[in-house]
Amino acid sequence: MNQPILLIMFFALGVGTCFAIILRTRLIKSESVKSLGAVSNTLQSFWLRRSSRAYQQQARYALSGFMETLAMLLSAGYPLMSALQRIASTPGSPNNPLMCEVREVLRRTRTGESLTDALQKLRAALPGAEIAMFVSLLVQANHHGGRLAELLNHQAEVRRQQIAEEIETRAQEAPVRLLLPLIVFIFPATMLPFIGVILGKLMWQI
Numbered sequence: 700m701n702q703p704i705l706l707i708m709f710f711a712l713g714v715g716t717c718f719a720i721i722l723r724t725r726l727i728k729s730e731s732v733k734s735l736g737a738v739s740n741t742l743q744s745f746w747l748r749r750s751s752r753a754y755q756q757q758a759r760y761a762l763s764g765f766m767e768t769l770a771m772l773l774s775a776g777y778p779l780m781s782a783l784q785r786i787a788s789t790p791g792s793p794n795n796p797l798m799c800e801v802r803e804v805l806r807r808t809r810t811g812e813s814l815t816d817a818l819q820k821l822r823a824a825l826p827g828a829e830i831a832m833f834v835s836l837l838v839q840a841n842h843h844g845g846r847l848a849e850l851l852n853h854q855a856e857v858r859r860q861q862i863a864e865e866i867e868t869r870a871q872e873a874p875v876r877l878l879l880p881l882i883v884f885i886f887p888a889t890m891l892p893f894i895g896v897i898l899g900k901l902m903w904q905i
Contacts, residue, residue: 763858770851
């Protein structure tokens with residue numbers, strides 16, 4: 700075979716090899732980017748779920764105090780809307796999720812939305828049995844009246860007892876949850892020196 704033909708063949712082979720390497724590198728980078736994107740999306744969705752749960756839990760914990768304050772104002776003769784506005788506008792009032800959603804309810808009513816519709820949106824923003832019960836009481840009182848202050852005081856006391864039981868249950872579960880980190884991290888670290896001594900003796904005997 701002539702030398703020019705061999706040179707052309709080697710040149711074509713080299714170009715093809717370089718092209719294959721470049722293509723493979725780009726494919727690997729593309730797969731890496733896709734993998735990183737999938738991991739990022741998973742972490743983002745996990746964080747959003749955790750944030751949503753924490754947001755709802757803070758609202759649940761703030762509910763009993765809010766109901767007691769609202770009941771006190773209603774007993775003093777405030778109408779429901781005036782009592783809500785008084786709580787939301789009080790200087791130094793807590794800026795918890797429940798208070799933020801109540802302020803959003805008041806903002807919607809100022810733009811012409813009915814109190815019932817605004818409260819239903821609060822229930823959608825904070826899904827949960829306790830918030831649903833609270834919204835139902837307010838809606839019923841807004842439409843039909845009734846002894847809302849007494850009901851709120853009763854529900855606030857029930858909610859406080861539930862929170863106390865939750866805290867007690869978590870305190871009892873805490874030692875059990877600590878066992879796994881102890882087994883995985885602490886115990887192996889304390890056993891390493893003994894294992895090293897035993898292995899050293901075995902190797903010395905061999």
